[in-house]
Amino acid sequence: MSVVAAAPSEPADPPVESPTRRGGRSWRPHLIVAVVALALAVWVTNGLWRDPAGHVIAKNAGDQAFFEWLLGYGVYLLGHGADPFFTDLMNTPVGVNLAANTSITVYIVLFSPLTVLAGPEISFATILTLNLAAAAFTWYLFLRRYLVRQPAAAALGGLFCGFAPGFISHANGHLNWTAGWIPPLVLWWVLKLPEPRRWLRHGLILGVLVAVGFSIAAEGLFFTALATGVFLVTRSLMPHSRAAARAALPTVLAGLGVTAAVAGILLAYPLYMHFAGPQTFKGTGFNQAHYAEDIGAYLGYPTRSLAGWLGLGSDLAPNPTEETSFFGLPLIVLAVACLVTLRRHARPGRFDTLIGLYTVGAVFLLLSLGPQLKFFKDTTEIKLPYAALIDLPLFDSALPGRFALVVACVIGVLLALAADRLLTDPVPPVRERAQWAAAFAVALVPLFPMPVLTGERAPEPAFIADGIWKEYVSDGGVLTALPFATTDTADGQRWQAYTMARGGKQFRIPDGYFLGPGGPEGVGQIGASPRQTDWKFLRAALYGEIVPIGDYDREQTRNDLAYWKVEAVFLAPQVTGSQGPVFRAALEMTATDLFGEPERVGGVLLWRIRPGIDPVARGN
Known part of the structure; x- marks a missing residue:
């Protein structure tokens, strides 16, 4: 989950105008991308749809049961006026602090009519499917609005961000981590904050989005905020952007103040319950060192991909739900080639954006490796920066390997930018374009997602x-x-x-x-x-x-x-x-x-x- 974008205004490299504001633009690309994204999402989840009541995600039946329980609790919550963040219906008599768990409060309320009509199993499959499709489509809109001119380039980047190996892995039962539509939506409004005389409106909207994001994927929202800070600070320190950042700072701070106030009001009770309520706890129930990325995993292929289906999958993940990188060697090579090419052709404003993007990718790749370097299943003696962060608030509740999801989105943005350059100016020679097309195919076709495995229940x-x-x-x-x-x-x-x-x-x-x-x-x-x-x-x-x-x-x-x-x-x-x-x-x-x-x-x-x-x- 990444926060990477051009600033709303770059004199040397202005942002792309929204297609909805151009009379000559058509809505058809939007519809095509939406249909493709939904079709891919249904393909990934089709095992559940064939028999929602009788099929269960084979690799993570426990998490599916937990989220189905929450969806049922959403109906109970509305019918009985219960506490959305604490219950004794489970773990009686002491109860469970739902705020300290992944309570997906917005989802359980929003989908309660469907849960009543069709049952928690249908609501679960629906949310999982829509999460994947909405993530790809929202990233497409974000890229189209801020970074690229060609719809095909935005579609490529958006579909990769929505269906990257890590998110397909988390489709094994995680309604929180598949909600990849949250980061680009939050980023959209973060990048609107510098607009003059609109700080109040933008701050209000962003505050609501932050509250919604926290209620669905608090850990993902933390990653989004962290990546946003890394990107904006890095970009603002670049010589070409420094003056514009200084000029926009008062407006941005005013908007962020409104955001903090709105989010603080909406989240006051859940935050209290999360950190100080009954049955709360510190840290997590999982071993952070175990759930850290193996450096070799970045070169391997995920099990639920075309390459994995052909027997080329890697077993370097802690479990099948945590294959958060697994990009394959060809994509890593392609990403490096994109970095070099984009840097070579970047104008000043875009160069600053690229530096911010590169920094986010590097920081989150390093964080994903956890407190100690692992190299193809061997834990080395090399200590990494996460060892100094592991006991800090928020970091102590995060699983390091999941920081690689941000790296996935950075790669998605790089792919979109590189594809856009090939499709616009200057037009590369036919031979160069063919070489790039072949490179994209070799890198991406093996990563085509396969359906999550299901079993009988x-x-x-x-x-x-x-x-x-x-x-x-x-x-x-x-x-x-x-x-x-x-x-x-x-x-x-x-x-x-x-x-x-x-x-x-x-x-x-x-x-x-x-x-x-x-x-x-x-x-x-x-x-x-x-x-x-x-x-x-x-x-x-x-x-x-x-x-x-x-x-x-x-x-x-x-x-x-x-x-x-x-x-x-x-x-x-x-x-x-x-x-x-x-x-x-x-x-x-x-x-x-x-x-x-x-x-x-x-x-x-x-x-x-x-x-x-x-x-x-x-x-x-």
Whole structure:
């Protein structure tokens, strides 16, 4: 996610006039790019669209379940007047700080009508698809407005920015990181701030955009702000731009003041909840050194690309969702060639813009490598600048490898600028143009995105789908599926999302997939700290482990159930985990040993937990 653009006015190299302001321009290029972007987005997500209820993103079922839960919570939020940034419907009784998670508040409210009509799974697939398409189209409009004259050049850059390998990788379940339309939209209005006598209007709009961006992708907004600062400071220090920057400074500061005030008002409560609310935490539940980019990854190909499909993909990423660079050697060579060519032909104003652009790319490439250099899976002894930043606020919650997403957008802008030069003045010789065309093809065709992989997931049991559960759990009571909801066993959390989307009576669940306190030295962790009972069922589900049940186990289970205030436990006919079906037989045997013989209700095995009655003696 990059912030790279020419300034609104460059005497030696003026910005491109918006096509909408030229009578001779047509809207057809816009429509063509929009259709192509949407078609590519549907292509990438088609596995979900073939069966939204039955298919799940194979490489990240946990995150998909979390976002589907949020979409269901959006309906509950509007229907019950709940807190958008804190809930005890999950991880009962202590709850979850949604402000400290990726709560996508704007999305869950905006798409609540669709969630009610079609379910969280349809809203999830819709947002994911529109995110990818909107990112490409918004970058196209941004490039067309500020940097390039040729629609084809803007389309090339926009489509690359929207469908770069890193964003296709994050299409494995991340509704926040695929929202790549936020940075160019924010940048659009940042670059309007110097316009005289419009600082109030522009500041208001930018403040709203900042609040929206924070609610959808706070980490991405941080990257955007950081890259904006690097670009603008670098460009403003260049000799040709220094005077113009000094003259525009009062207007820009006034606009930024309005932006800060508007965003501060809109974000006052979520920011309080994020940093000081209940169940908040510092840092992240992920190892930052692990989630740093390997320098070799910049030369490799992503798994979900044409090259990866042909067997040329690399395995240098921490996981399939974090392939944030993976540009391939040909594209790296092409990017360097673009740098040299554009520098050689740049006029003074454009030269300053290019220097700012290059600086952003270099800074974010370095940050993406994390605190210690990794070279083709080997961690070297070379310390990098991120080691000095890792404990600073905001940086301590970021995953370094994701800074490479900014590098992807820098490359997209370079491609657009180089293509624009080839298509405009001076017109290169036919031979040179053919060479460039071949270079673009060799670099970009292997990166053509392939659909994200999907797998089967357990169908919603009639016990949940038909509302039969309401006969066994009080309104607001605690009900849990087996195994308890975690990132690796997300069915219970997903099924709760579906009940929230239908409105009416609602139940709570223990555990769940989220980020919360409890990690070492006070940092965050993934999910709740397991108690003996949920850990016992998780081991049975994932490993088929069946252990003898003694009096101590029953006593611990009794205490755990009382802590959660569980009223009923159920086991569905099919249960899926992050790697496919789990050991259901082990779950049933463990539950029967602990709770006694189950009832068969609505297609599930049900154990009712009655207060005051020992639920854990076999045979009750």
